[in-house]
Amino acid sequence: MFEKKSREGIISAGYNVFSLVVVLVMWTIFCRWQNSPFFPGPKAIFFAFVDLVKYGDIEGVSLWLHIWKSLVRIFAGFGAACVLGIPLGLAMGLYPKFYNRTRAVIEPLRFIPPIAWIPMAIVLLVGFQRYVFLIWLGAFFPILITTLLSVAKVNPIHVNVAKVNGANRFYIIRKIVIPSVLPDIAAGMRIGLGVAWMCIVAAEMIGGEMVGVGRLILKYAELLRMAEIIVGMLVIGIIGFIMNEIFIKVEKRIFRWRSQVGIE
């Protein structure tokens, strides 16, 4: 049975590589056909990437610094979203009246896209705060809602196991509810992180500093240098992908006991 699994893994990896190659080939052909400076081929993009790594961007700022700065902002915003979102979500999940009676305020806020907050962020906040705020907005609501909903999914039988032994409410929350909802909270966090990462470009558009992967894209957008823009986009995409994968692996490891229910 196990050889089958790893064989499947190898086949899958093979197909992935194949898909990448196909995309690259099609792209190259398309570029040659279009022959436009606004549509660089994979080779041009690759060289742009190499240049960015070797010499930094047009102002000499290194690619790694851009990436680092963005990551710091993301994790600050994401961290703030977790710190606020998880306890609040738990509280609302445990006391449904709290949620039901505040929905008129929460729900409309939830549906305002982070981008729409940009003017307000520009007026009210400066520097690092602006970034953190927008990123926080992206991550907060997924985390809040997932956490909230996860409480309702706690199996009442597990609660009864503790109740019948005379456990008080505090014990039940600590030892039954929280272990039950952790996998769902983790999934919510992962989604929140993904959304937060997608807000990076918007955040860095309005943020003050000249550093960050979003900022990188904007710099080259002003110069109409497509190759570098695409490098920026790909960097954002790949980092997001890596973060997600790491998260999933950690989830799988910590929540081994969940393998009876399939995760994802």
Added chain:
Amino acid sequence: MSAKKVKIKVRNLTKRFGELTVLDRMSFDIYDGEFLCVVGPTGCGKTTFCNVVTRLIPITDGSILMDGESIDLQKHNVSFVFQEPSCLPWRTIWDDVRIGLEIKKHPKKVITERMDAIIELTGLKGFEAYYPHQVSAGMKQRVAIARAFVTEPDLMLMDEPFGQLDTSTKFHIEKRLIDIWSRTKRTIIFVTHNLEEAVFMAQRILVMTQKPTQIKEEVMVDFPYPRDIRAPEFVKVRRRVTELVKWWE
């Protein structure tokens, strides 16, 4: 085993959900250390009965007194083996069985002693570090049983715990349960729809009616363990109970 001391007095037990009366003035005694089976037709409110007797939901009227006092989960030891598998997925089998002792804050020495004994008795030795998803359904129910016995309960309630197991597993676990019960002398109420199972295990059977549920009749099952389902006395009692239950269909 049949020390006729009354441990629990149930008087006029009534449970209503709004307009609907599920349990209607049920009155009966439970003797110390007995194995009592409660049976009834499908839909007779047995789950409500279980939840009310174990105080997981409040009574509407009437009383359940243990040694003269109303049953209090903080004070008395009550155990419940549920119909569905109730293992906590994030705990190893050892930690799961231990949870009652943990909640009741027993000293470590007591915990270790009791745990070792119950793990041995329920045949879970060697599996302590496993997680529920790694073991079979029969084993999960054994964990639930171990968890129920280890707190040395004043009252144990079992709600059709073997309903989802296949025939041979069921027979084995039933025999094991009788064995553990006779050694530990716990007071057990075993609720089931399976009449053969009831006659196989009970010293006394209470037959419930359809909703609004009352106690219809009491049937004594006086033969020794282990019982033979083919023995004429067994068949006779089984037929009697079947008649009593079916009457209400």
Added chain:
Amino acid sequence: MPNKMVHVDVSMSYGSLAVLDKIAFDVYENEFLAIVGPTGCGKTTMANLISGLLKPAQGRVTINGRRADPKVQNISFVFQEPSCIPWRTLRDDIYIGLEIKGIDERQARKRVDEAIKLVGMEGFEEYYPHQISGGMKQRVAIARAYVTDPDLMLMDEPFGHLDAQTRYLMQIEVMRIWQKLRKTVVFITNNIEEAVYLAERVLVFSKLPARIKGEFKIDLPRPRDNTDSKFLDIRSEITKMVEVVE
């Protein structure tokens, strides 16, 4: 001499896991055959092979001389899990097999009504699955299985999720219907009492990899009494053979 309808001669494995090991038997026309064995012993795989939903790794299953294939023969399957389609009324649910086979609508409606009457669900035609009990859902599954007038019926632990009493009622129902229509039925269960109550012949499968451990012919008159001494004797013999120590 009753006609041999289904001929089974298979071995089956999933990857390196051998499930069925040289299983060979026949099913006679109009007979009620039960297959018992411990949980997870490949009984469901056997059912899937007989219906043609799975192809055997080795050997073959033939029905009336031709390879088992759901597109060729008319086979009905009743599963353990409730299989009612949530967005269809019971009548439309039972109708679905005929709909797929393209039967003329008026004819089909008539057969659906007959099937509903057969399983005793008159009055519930317009109900939705979420409005009825587990036992009733299985009755609908049985109605659906009968309405296509199948050559062969496969029932894989159909009453597994029902409580003991509903289960008894369903067994009586199945017996009543079978005595009326005499379809060929292969009934899989791990409940030996159920097998002895229903079947004329019982095959006992062993643990994985499954072989046929034994065969019992049950000659008792119907309706059977599960407290009758002969019944209990047969049941006890089969139980001993199936015995799996936990």
